[in-house]
Amino acid sequence: MNTQISGFACYLPPNLKTSEDTIPFGTLPRGIDFKRLTKIESHHEVLEGQGSLELAVEAANKAIERSGVSKEEIDLVISCSVTKLNSKLQNLIEPCLASNISTALGINAQNFDVANACSGMVTGLLIADRKIKAGKIRNALVVSGEYLTGALYEALGKNLLLNPKALASLTIGDAGGAYVISRSEEDRIRFFEPITLAQYSQLCIGDAAIGRPGPAMRTESRKLQNAALSNLGEYLKRDIKSPEEWSSHQHVISHQTTPRAVEKGALVIGKALGHSEAVRSINDTGNTASTSHVTVLEKLLEDGKLESNQKIYFIAFGSGLSLIGMNFYLPLGVEKW
C-alpha cells in the first residue's frame, strides 16, 4: 500500500497585527529592534470566540474539500496541536482535542492527540502513513489549531530584561493547519529517520502560565537554535545520498521560527548539500508552531508557485529536540485550488 498527500490547507484568522504595533521599539531590552532581529513583519491572532478547535476546524474543512475525499471516507483524525485552548484560554484536557474536532466536522472515526511540540504535524503524518501502509485505514485527517498568542501576551507582561527566556514567545502567531493523507497507487511520500535529541529537552518548555490564564513559554533560544543548526547538516546527509537527489526538491520548507533563523538554516543546507535557493520562508505569520510548514505551503499556493507533482521537502524541528524530514509530491491539480 502506498500513500499521498491528497489535500492540505492553512487557516490564518484575518486579525493581522504588525510587529510595530505589538512589539514596538523599546519593548526589548538594550534597545534591540524586534523586527530587525527576527525579520517578522506581522502575525495573525484569533478572532473573538476562536480557540485551537475553531482554527483547526477552519483548516480541516478546506483541506478535506480540496482533497476530494468525503468525510465518510476518513478513518482517522489526529490532532497535533501544542495548544489545546478554548477561546477563554482554558486548556482542554478531556476529551482529547481530536475528539472535539471530529465532532465539529461530523467525522465518526478513530481519533487521538499527538504531542510532539512543533514537530507534531509531521509526527501525525508519519503515524497516519504507517496505518495506511498497514492497510488499517483509507484516509486520515492530520490537523492542528495553534492558539499561541496567549503566550505572546504573557511574555509582554513580563520584564523581558529579567525574563530573557520569554523573548521567543514574542515571535509567535495563531494559525490552523490540516492535511489529508490517502492511499495511492504509487508512493508519493517518503519519511526520513525521525530523531529526538533529548539532551536538549529542557531548552523550550510550554506550561500553563502562573497567575494568569493561558500558556507561558520559556525558551533558551540561542542554545536551541545552535543545537538545531549544528545537527541539521548531518541529519540531511544521513539520508540524502547526493546533491542531485537533494536538488530534485522544488521547495524546501523548514520549521519557521523566524525568517532570520530560516536564513541561517539555508546557509547550513547550502553547505551540506547545496540548493539553498529552494529554502522558503515567510515573514507575515510569525512562528505558528506545528502548523508552520502548511502555512508556508498555503502562502506558496496563493502566490501561484505550486504545481502538480512538484517535490517538497519538510524539515520539522520541535522542542524535545525533535527532527523529522519528509518529502512528498504535490497533489495533481493543486494549481487549481
Add this chain to the structure above:
Amino acid sequence: MVGILAFRFEPINKKSLLKSLKGITHKLCKQHQIDLQDIGLIVHTGTYRQNFRQEPAFAAHLQQALKIGCEDISSSSKHVFSFDVLDGSCGPHHALETIADLLPTMDCKYALFTAGDYRPNKETEWNHNPISFVAIISKDGPLEILDCSFDYKQQNGFTSTAIMNKKYHSEAFTSDPEITNHRIEDDIFIASSEWLSGEQVSRFFEWAKSKNGIITHRIKNRNGRVSNLRWRVNIE
C-alpha cells in the same frame, strides 16, 4: 507482529513520575537483560502533566533521564524517537497501536511504552493514586497486539479543562463523570473509568499474564468513549 516482551509498574506515591518511570525502566531492563541502547522508540501516554505542560513531549524528558540516544547526529550515531499519544484513559490503546504500526518499520530492536500521570499542581484537586507503568515492546513479544476498535457513539457531554484558579490552573468539569465499574466477562477485561492510564495497563497486564489465547482490554472512559484492544497471549 508486535508484542509486549516485559513490563513493570509501581505506585508513584510521592516520587515524581519521571523518577519513577526511570527507575522501573532500569529495573525492567536489568531483569530481562535488555540493553537500553537497543530502544529506538519511546511513546508515553497519560492525562495529566506537571503544571499542564504542553511541550516538549513527556517522552523526550524520559529519554533524557534514561540517557539514550542523547548524542549529536553523525554519520554513525544511533538515535531514539520520542513523543506522546493522548486520549484520556483510552490513551494506552492508541499509543500501543501506534507502536505496533511504527516499530516494524524502524531500525531498532525495542520500543518503550510508558504510562503515568502527575498531579499538575497543589491547587488541582487530586483523588487519584497514579501508577507508573513501562513495557518493552519487540517485534516478537509474547503478548501480541492484534487490533484496536473504537466506539464513540456513547460519548457524553463530560469535559475537563484546566482553568485559572488562585495562582495556578486547576481542573474543572462540566458535569459528573460517567462511572463504569471494573468487571471481567469471559475473555474481556472491562476497566474502571476511574483508573488513569498507568492503572489501566498495569491491572490489565497482571490479569493477562495468567491467560492464553485471544483476550480483549476494553476501556470506557469517563466521557463515554470506548476502545477495545485485542491481544493474543502466547505465554508458555
